[in-house]
Amino acid sequence: MLHAHHDVQCLHDPLLLVLSYLVSVLGAFTALQLAIAIPAARTAAQRLRAVLMAGTAMGGGGIWAMHFIAMLACQMGIAVTYDLTLTVLSAFIAIASCALGLGVAGTGRFGWSKLLAAGLFMGLGVAGMHYTGMAAMRMPAEIHYHTGIVAASIGIAIVASIAALWLAFNLRGWAQMLGSALVMGVAVCGMHYTGMYAASFVRNGQDVLQATAGGIGGAHLGAGIFGITTLLLAAALVMATLRRHRRAAAAI
Template sequence: MSAVDHFSFGFLTPALAYLMSSAGSMLGLLLTSRARLVGGREGRFWLAGAALAIGGTGIWTMHFIAMMGFAVTGTPIRYDVPLTVFSAALAVAVVGAGLFLVGRGGARPPYLLGGGALTGLGVAGMHYLGMAAMNMSGHLHYDPLVVVLSILIAIATATVALWFTLRVTGAWRIGGAALMMGAAVSGMHYTGMFAMSVELVPPSGPIPGSRALDFLLPLIVGLCVVTVGLLLLVILSPSEKELRGEIAFQARKAARDDEGAPEVNLFGTPRG
């Protein structure tokens, strides 16, 4: 077995990965809070943005920032680009599915637990798919017990995250929840990484794939730009307090209109 180094740049990559995961989680919670208020088609738009923020930035970007610090003594590492891009799409899709599921069923246990299991299994699948995208002169081996533990952490993390999206409001609460989500996602990632060992084999030719800096960095930067765009959209749109005031005003206006409306029969014409 070859020596595996998860921190080849020291604690720079895990620290940056944690910050990115927390930032993506915070933005996702802000967007889901907005979606709960507005509802309808606009609410679905905010939920899609939340899926991109949590799945793309909070989970996938965190994973591959951490992978930038991963090295194996005795072999370079290359990445299968299509498989890596597919893992990003998978992360966004499963988070979106979980958000829409709990958005429909609320905190009722079948919906919350089902959404958590679906999202957690998808996140774990994204993680191991991303690791399968690595090409090197060696064979990967996994400790089954640690793999199962990482999957259970992913499911528990996803369930708690979905519960947060239903309940948490206010800047301080959202910030605290995002820090907890960042820690949980990072814990799942490194648990899965420690399940792996590498058995080196003699190289049979050039290792296929691309270097991490050649395509991961542009992808990460691109997702960060999208994240900043979503954040600006939240900042420039009406605040949660303003939205609540507008909703209350519309409700009072509708109640006044109903009180002043003439009584009608089944055909919609005034009685009398």
């Protein structure tokens, strides 16, 4: 994928592109598995825990980790580091908006108006996460955005969120969930790359060391985030499966 952006071009590293898609699918699949516990919750505390766990899997694993790995996949030929505070904030926005969307859509009777409201919140949160993550970039260049493409990326985020929430509460069975996770992965990546396409990077003549000072960076950051996120999501999946088996055994 090559974007001819003035004097800074973004060439995507194919391995990190694949990893970003895989982590978004795994995050979506884990979130769908965990979301089953939201309508099944008997107490407010159980529901809150289920919402937070599914929201963290979807927002932190499926969306934020995908986004950050895909950002690192963009090789621009200039030094880039990331502001830690803004990067953490972008992760928090993703998790909070997904938890909010799942909480709204999964509580009480399932209805279209509720689904649309929850999807709107979540989609705006996902878009907010993306552009906060972009703002975290420290580099000797400025970002200019194409307004129309930014609007399209926000639209994609909202539609993808509505679809994700519908699937979360209307699907049962591994094969269906895996299929929908694969589709959600495409939607999440579509939003990210549309958002990236909206950006042009223009060198501003700033000193490289000054521009990138104090940010986090490194050659293996993408693979590292992929590894850690995958382990956490796998652990959450195992826990959810064990809990479901225990509950089923107790019900007999």
